[in-house]
Amino acid sequence: MTESATMQMNEPDVHFSTRRQAGPVILDLQNISLSFGGVKALTNISFDVRQHEIRAIIGPNGAGKSSMLNVINGVYRPQQGQIVYRGEVRGNMDCHTAAKSGIARTFQNIALFKGMTVLDNIMTGRNLKMKSSFLMQALYWGPARREEIAHRIKAEEIIDFLEIQAIRKTPVGRLPYGLQKRVELGRALAAEPEILLLDEPMAGMNVEEKQDMCRFILDVNDQFGTTIVLIEHDMGVVMDISDRVVVLDYGRKIGDGTPDEVRCNQDVINAYLGVGCA
Amino acid sequence: MLYREAGQFKTSYEADGQIFPILQDRVALLAMMALAIVAVPLCASAYTLSAILIPFLIFSLAAIGLNILTGYAGQLSLGTAAFMAVGAFASYNFILRLPGLPVLLAFVLGGLSAALVGIAFGLPSLRIRGFYLAASTLATQFFVVWCLTKIPYLTNYSASGVITAQPIVILGHAFDTPERKYLLVLCVVAVMALLAKNMVRSNVGRSWMAVRDMDVAAEVIGFRLMRTKLLAFAVSSFYCGVAGALYAYAYLGTVEPEAYNLDLSFRILFMIIIGGVGSILGSFLGAAFIVLLPVMLNVIAHSLLLPTSVASNLELMVFGALIIFFLIVEPHGLARLWQIGKEKLRLWPFPHE
Amino acid sequence: MSYLSVNNVEVIYDHVILVLKGVSLQVPEGKIVALLGANGAGKSTTLKTISTLLRGERGDVTKGEVQFKGERVDHLTPNELVKRGLSQVMEGRHCFGHLSIEENLLTGAYTRHASRAELKAALEKVYHYFPRLKERRTSQAGYTSGGEQQMCAIGRALMARPSMILLDEPSMGIAPQIVEEIFGIVKDLNSKENVSFLLAEQNTAIALRYADFGYILENGRVVMEGTAAALSGNEDVKEFYLGVSGAGRKSFRDMKFYRRRKRWLA
Amino acid sequence: MNLNFFFEVLIGGLLSGVMYALVAIGFVLIYKASGVFNFAQGAMVYFAALTCVGVTEKFGVSLWAAIPVTIVVMILLGIAVERVVLRPLVNQPEITLFMATIGMAFFIEGLAQLLWGAGVRKLELPIEDVPSEYLMEKYNIVVSQFDITAAAVCGLLVTALALLFSKTKVGRALRAVADDHQAALAVGIPLKRIWAVLWSVAGLVALVAGLLWGARNGVQFALTFVALKALPVLILGGFTSMPGAIVGGLIIGASEKLAEVFIGPYVGGGIEGWFPYVLALLFLLVRPEGLFGEKIIRRI
Amino acid sequence: QPADQYIALPSYRVGPYAAGGSGFYGGIIDYFNLVNLSGGVNGVKISWEECETEYNPSRGVECYERLKTKNGGATLVEPLSTGVAYGILDRLAVDRIPMTMIGYGRSDAANGKVFPYVFPLITSYWNQAAAMIKYLGDKNGGMDKLKGKKIVHLYHDSAFGKEPLPVLEALAKQHGFELIKIPVTPPGSEQQSQWLQIRQARPDHVILWGWGSMNAVAIKTAQRNGFPRDKILGVWWAGSEEDTVPTGDAAKGYTAMTINTPGNYPVLDEIRKKLYAAGKGNLADPNRIGSVYHMRGVSAAILWVEAMRAAQDKYGKGKRVSGEQLRWGLENLNVDEARLKAIGALNMLPPVKTSCEDHEGSGAVKVQQWDGKKWNAITPNWIVGDKALTRKLLEETSNAYAAEKKITPACLK
Numbered sequence A: 001m002t003e004s005a006t007m008q009m010n011e012p013d014v015h016f017s018t019r020r021q022a023g024p025v026i027l028d029l030q031n032i033s034l035s036f037g038g039v040k041a042l043t044n045i046s047f048d049v050r051q052h053e054i055r056a057i058i059g060p061n062g063a064g065k066s067s068m069l070n071v072i073n074g075v076y077r078p079q080q081g082q083i084v085y086r087g088e089v090r091g092n093m094d095c096h097t098a099a100k101s102g103i104a105r106t107f108q109n110i111a112l113f114k115g116m117t118v119l120d121n122i123m124t125g126r127n128l129k130m131k132s133s134f135l136m137q138a139l140y141w142g143p144a145r146r147e148e149i150a151h152r153i154k155a156e157e158i159i160d161f162l163e164i165q166a167i168r169k170t171p172v173g174r175l176p177y178g179l180q181k182r183v184e185l186g187r188a189l190a191a192e193p194e195i196l197l198l199d200e201p202m203a204g205m206n207v208e209e210k211q212d213m214c215r216f217i218l219d220v221n222d223q224f225g226t227t228i229v230l231i232e233h234d235m236g237v238v239m240d241i242s243d244r245v246v247v248l249d250y251g252r253k254i255g256d257g258t259p260d261e262v263r264c265n266q267d268v269i270n271a272y273l274g275v276g277c278a
Numbered sequence B: 001m002l003y004r005e006a007g008q009f010k011t012s013y014e015a016d017g018q019i020f021p022i023l024q025d026r027v028a029l030l031a032m033m034a035l036a037i038v039a040v041p042l043c044a045s046a047y048t049l050s051a052i053l054i055p056f057l058i059f060s061l062a063a064i065g066l067n068i069l070t071g072y073a074g075q076l077s078l079g080t081a082a083f084m085a086v087g088a089f090a091s092y093n094f095i096l097r098l099p100g101l102p103v104l105l106a107f108v109l110g111g112l113s114a115a116l117v118g119i120a121f122g123l124p125s126l127r128i129r130g131f132y133l134a135a136s137t138l139a140t141q142f143f144v145v146w147c148l149t150k151i152p153y154l155t156n157y158s159a160s161g162v163i164t165a166q167p168i169v170i171l172g173h174a175f176d177t178p179e180r181k182y183l184l185v186l187c188v189v190a191v192m193a194l195l196a197k198n199m200v201r202s203n204v205g206r207s208w209m210a211v212r213d214m215d216v217a218a219e220v221i222g223f224r225l226m227r228t229k230l231l232a233f234a235v236s237s238f239y240c241g242v243a244g245a246l247y248a249y250a251y252l253g254t255v256e257p258e259a260y261n262l263d264l265s266f267r268i269l270f271m272i273i274i275g276g277v278g279s280i281l282g283s284f285l286g287a288a289f290i291v292l293l294p295v296m297l298n299v300i301a302h303s304l305l306l307p308t309s310v311a312s313n314l315e316l317m318v319f320g321a322l323i324i325f326f327l328i329v330e331p332h333g334l335a336r337l338w339q340i341g342k343e344k345l346r347l348w349p350f351p352h353e
Numbered sequence C: 001m002s003y004l005s006v007n008n009v010e011v012i013y014d015h016v017i018l019v020l021k022g023v024s025l026q027v028p029e030g031k032i033v034a035l036l037g038a039n040g041a042g043k044s045t046t047l048k049t050i051s052t053l054l055r056g057e058r059g060d061v062t063k064g065e066v067q068f069k070g071e072r073v074d075h076l077t078p079n080e081l082v083k084r085g086l087s088q089v090m091e092g093r094h095c096f097g098h099l100s101i102e103e104n105l106l107t108g109a110y111t112r113h114a115s116r117a118e119l120k121a122a123l124e125k126v127y128h129y130f131p132r133l134k135e136r137r138t139s140q141a142g143y144t145s146g147g148e149q150q151m152c153a154i155g156r157a158l159m160a161r162p163s164m165i166l167l168d169e170p171s172m173g174i175a176p177q178i179v180e181e182i183f184g185i186v187k188d189l190n191s192k193e194n195v196s197f198l199l200a201e202q203n204t205a206i207a208l209r210y211a212d213f214g215y216i217l218e219n220g221r222v223v224m225e226g227t228a229a230a231l232s233g234n235e236d237v238k239e240f241y242l243g244v245s246g247a248g249r250k251s252f253r254d255m256k257f258y259r260r261r262k263r264w265l266a
Numbered sequence D: 001m002n003l004n005f006f007f008e009v010l011i012g013g014l015l016s017g018v019m020y021a022l023v024a025i026g027f028v029l030i031y032k033a034s035g036v037f038n039f040a041q042g043a044m045v046y047f048a049a050l051t052c053v054g055v056t057e058k059f060g061v062s063l064w065a066a067i068p069v070t071i072v073v074m075i076l077l078g079i080a081v082e083r084v085v086l087r088p089l090v091n092q093p094e095i096t097l098f099m100a101t102i103g104m105a106f107f108i109e110g111l112a113q114l115l116w117g118a119g120v121r122k123l124e125l126p127i128e129d130v131p132s133e134y135l136m137e138k139y140n141i142v143v144s145q146f147d148i149t150a151a152a153v154c155g156l157l158v159t160a161l162a163l164l165f166s167k168t169k170v171g172r173a174l175r176a177v178a179d180d181h182q183a184a185l186a187v188g189i190p191l192k193r194i195w196a197v198l199w200s201v202a203g204l205v206a207l208v209a210g211l212l213w214g215a216r217n218g219v220q221f222a223l224t225f226v227a228l229k230a231l232p233v234l235i236l237g238g239f240t241s242m243p244g245a246i247v248g249g250l251i252i253g254a255s256e257k258l259a260e261v262f263i264g265p266y267v268g269g270g271i272e273g274w275f276p277y278v279l280a281l282l283f284l285l286v287r288p289e290g291l292f293g294e295k296i297i298r299r300i
Numbered sequence E: 001q002p003a004d005q006y007i008a009l010p011s012y013r014v015g016p017y018a019a020g021g022s023g024f025y026g027g028i029i030d031y032f033n034l035v036n037l038s039g040g041v042n043g044v045k046i047s048w049e050e051c052e053t054e055y056n057p058s059r060g061v062e063c064y065e066r067l068k069t070k071n072g073g074a075t076l077v078e079p080l081s082t083g084v085a086y087g088i089l090d091r092l093a094v095d096r097i098p099m100t101m102i103g104y105g106r107s108d109a110a111n112g113k114v115f116p117y118v119f120p121l122i123t124s125y126w127n128q129a130a131a132m133i134k135y136l137g138d139k140n141g142g143m144d145k146l147k148g149k150k151i152v153h154l155y156h157d158s159a160f161g162k163e164p165l166p167v168l169e170a171l172a173k174q175h176g177f178e179l180i181k182i183p184v185t186p187p188g189s190e191q192q193s194q195w196l197q198i199r200q201a202r203p204d205h206v207i208l209w210g211w212g213s214m215n216a217v218a219i220k221t222a223q224r225n226g227f228p229r230d231k232i233l234g235v236w237w238a239g240s241e242e243d244t245v246p247t248g249d250a251a252k253g254y255t256a257m258t259i260n261t262p263g264n265y266p267v268l269d270e271i272r273k274k275l276y277a278a279g280k281g282n283l284a285d286p287n288r289i290g291s292v293y294h295m296r297g298v299s300a301a302i303l304w305v306e307a308m309r310a311a312q313d314k315y316g317k318g319k320r321v322s323g324e325q326l327r328w329g330l331e332n333l334n335v336d337e338a339r340l341k342a343i344g345a346l347n348m349l350p351p352v353k354t355s356c357e358d359h360e361g362s363g364a365v366k367v368q369q370w371d372g373k374k375w376n377a378i379t380p381n382w383i384v385g386d387k388a389l390t391r392k393l394l395e396e397t398s399n400a401y402a403a404e405k406k407i408t409p410a411c412l413k
Ligand SMILES: Nc1ncnc2c1ncn2[C@@H]1O[C@H](COP(=O)(O)OP(=O)(O)OP(=O)(O)O)[C@@H](O)[C@H]1O
Pocket: A036, A039, A040, A041, A059, A060, A061, A062, A063, A064, A065, A066, A067, A068, A108, C139, C143, C144, C145, C146, C147, C148, C173, C175, D299
């Protein structure tokens, strides 16, 4: 079952060689500063994200990585700086507009809807694409019904892709941590986003599960061309799958570049990695 | 092993999306509906119909309304009775002022008026949460009842401020006997319950639950908090409004605003908590529990030949104790208990998966 | 005699979901024991069974018993267990959001009848381990970052000065350097203060590096146990838990789509 | 407008507010320390007052002998509540616990009437409920001596409880429990004992409120309704703040009286029922956690 | 068909109004027991069943529906609750069960042409309000002396409190006194602002149209604000021991309306002797015998038993009468002083004579005053207010009701 599902989603593994090349800059963060009361979470940070790339953000605990993601999708409003998204300067925007413009994300502390099943959680991801009025939905009739079924098919594709068929009707609250992370990814994918923000998607997983997760991320990036911004503490993963890495420390940017550049950056080694490059 | 899904394969998402995907459930439901429509009016006594079943159905409807707001959208409300009052008094006035208005349409208009009031009082929920909101909904409760006692127009200048529901006549048929009233209420409740079930299993319902479970995340995903919450208030109040109108028209007949007091709000709240927060079925189970339990306790207490005051107090104590007991046994309510029962049945004869 | 022993425990959630199917394990005094296993294997459940926190989650221990220091403890309250020297760091942080970091740490010392000076010393020790916490000591825990909360949860458990600690995924969400530090602290406490550890961990490599002994849990059953060295040497463990197969470590980029999924059948 | 009258209304309102605060404290105590919104507080007030009066009647003892007996009863009640209701419901959602307290309210009301009868009783404290002559003569303002005493008692209670919460280890533990039962258990906070103590203290607070309100209005079932007066106080002051209860009480008391006297006549009167709620609600729009309540943490 | 005369009693003995409920229903049952001890009504035993309503309309309706079919069908019902009474109002004519509303409920129900099955016996709120003004006029030395006086109507802000307003307003116009209306939000556990307003207005009299705990609070707050209690005149719901006892000395001098002359009567002695001495009394506390609520219960039962006698006289002595027949009995009551004397209740309640037009049958009340220990009547004679005025109002509103309900007013045979 698992295999057949994977089969229909993926062509044989030849595509590594044909990995998409990173395109033009899609998201440009300029001089972002954010503070909470006295705590400076981010100070004057600039970096960009190119289309189709996997961009990692790393840094010690409390460096401001999650806050950065929150700024990108409009949960926090930076006190300073601007965000250029798809070539347009983005004014103060709330998370709803961010979602509408194609930014989806997962959360560090899993933010699934605990009382709903896996399938329903994934369906919520498609809400922006649903058009029928609530009266139609109440009648569950005609277009509303067709729409629901069409979206259900999409959701099922994602379920197959993430290999979580067996738990589609389980309330997410009952799932073990690792699977919840996977469902959260599914919910974000359901929105068919242009940019996917992932906050520690592999925390609390063992190697095998991390491998699965990496595979999903790479596939998404690959097949749908989704741009991915990733926060992760597992250096193995970050160095292996990301195209470029930003390093934050105490709200400041201390490094930016390809994994290999970053790995050998002395500041980064001091602040975060601890060990030098080979 | 009567109850099992094994062998019932769904070949389309459409089939899987049915309200009751399991055949046995569907059969049981149809049988129950048939029973309720045909057998009950024939066999049940006037007492059962007019003192048990009608209020049970009306309270179930109100409980569905509250469940939409509290159970699905997560906004704890203590003002249910106020919305019921708006529904009742609005229906009364519509019929009074617009002669010839069909009664059912008046109920709908009553519900819509309640929905408007609901939206107005739902606005604070955008900022206020949890018990703060719950306590604030009491403002609705007191304010609405106050308005109804203070504005004589609403009670048609009746000296004592009571209204007397007009007779229910639909297409020339008078719904005046318990049987007919019962059938009317049954139909209204069944249709509205079906609509509610549809809502909660489609996108609106998911938006409510998302807001309930984690509103920040819901916003990030793209739900609009304001629209979602206000819609929940509106739909919920609509249901309560219709229930309130039925309460006046099909049950009490003559009502004073006091009939929609805080006590009633609380009773409906009990229903959804005992029955199951976030479950349409639970609304029915809870209503049955709260309607029947006091009656049963009363009958039992009196058959024990205790002095009446002792019996009445014991009744109250047992009622309270049973609420606690059920919460301890299953904090998610009777609906959850029912579900566990079904799961057990499915696994039978094995104790667990 | 072992310090902590779990004998043939069976756990059911919600009356119908059987999660642990007869788990037995031992933690000898002064040793570090690692509990490994995939997601949903039942590691957290095992730990919660030991610390009797299961009751609050509608889980029931239907079989088996837990002994700590030679005494049956499965009927005790968590508070009595902490008093006897057994603390738990729960999965998912569980800091008291409205309390400041320092207040969080101080609640950890609730069961101790410590003087002000002693408390201060204990606090300093935690701050010494986690300097980041010292910086954030007055912030409400609810507003600190994920990693800071994790440190706070670990620090809080240390405040009780336990003789045995159950650690549930201490490395989750923690920067690699600090992960090493945390395990360093574990080793430190273990060797200097003879504290025993039972740690559930996904980061198998590091867990086996520091542990003396390991159990592997699959589907609610112990499928393999042995010294840490033996486990690290096992081919299956290598492949599935350490991510190295015959040819050495594979890049995460080059994962095959269809892997041989070996599952232990018990 | 007659200024003297204005002040009379104001002062009367402030003092009534203190009486509300007295009940609100009981709520705050439980909420702050366990995250439970205790709906049974009103029933406990009634139960305490009725027990006190019932004991004097049944055993023919003086009030001073009955109070210690009632204290013991309230402590037993607290222990029973923990044992029977709270312990099995550890770690359940707030709404479940809230519901359980409603069940408790029914039980306690039934029990109170079963034990002592449904009759209406009088309770006389040795403080006369007549206008203070001193204030009457000096400032020509009518303020009851009783109310002044009640205010003093209330102030004392609040100070003591506020100190308990902010300065002691138990206070800290209580706040921890309110945040996360499971984690509180894990760090070794003896939830059972703490809850039993807490509910006993809440029982004592209820007794104080019951005695004062009972002396004011007579000991009768309606004492359970004073809880409704305490709710707006609670949301205005913040569920988690002792000083909030007092300040909220003063604000609510004063503004509701002023509104009733000076606005009421224009709209048909009787606005006291909803005015405090609407006021509190408007206030919450500005500060959703009340005046002094702990900020609700919403973060992802 | 059972031989018993069966009465449905949807009562309330718990909750906020338990004190009143237990006294009232206690009185009824005591008197029933007394009658049964002496062989019943011409040999017909009375049976009854109680059902706890908690004063809640919805539970009251359930109780009514449950009780009405038992024992071959209830022949009379009395809920002592306006809400419950309204809830079953429409059902009575269909079920052919008469309902009494002794001293409460809608006043215009006294019109038997529109409300054939409803009997607000002895006094309705309107006649009571009229009598209050009459009393105040007399107290001031004549109705003309009321001119320019200030009377505060302090009322429970509900249907109950608003009921007397039309009468009071009409009388204010007629006699030229100023009526100041001050509502109290139920349940009325705080009245500081109202009493400050009253103190400010310096009225000559305060009518306390209160209920339940509101009364004690009103009296206490009056004391706290230094308002003389003897200027307060309560409606009968504010004139029981339950309203004054909890206030301690504060109620000394307070006056209230009553339909029973406080005191002791042979019938009460008999109840003491035959029932309580034998341990068969209904009240938990024998000291409450003869209390206001208890006496009212006994009075209600006396009138019902008289109605049974009247009906039996017409439809067959010694036989149980049906609800319809008992309705006739209630409509043709004639309990004069001689009859009351025979019962041992002379002066305990006013004579009652009903007719199709007048289901109230009396409208006479007394004023009583609390001396700190007990109630004492302070008007030797029964007071009757301006009945012509209330009659006119009654015709108007009941006919409006009939029009709304499409009822053709007519007397039943
Ligand atoms: N809403 C907030 N209010 C106050 N302080 C905040 C808030 N959000 C974040 N902070 C602070 O900002 C800093 C950065 O937090 P952030 O969550 O971005 O860290 P992070 O890099 O994601 O760390 P980790 O790896 O531990 O998750 C932290 O010190 C945190 O305490």
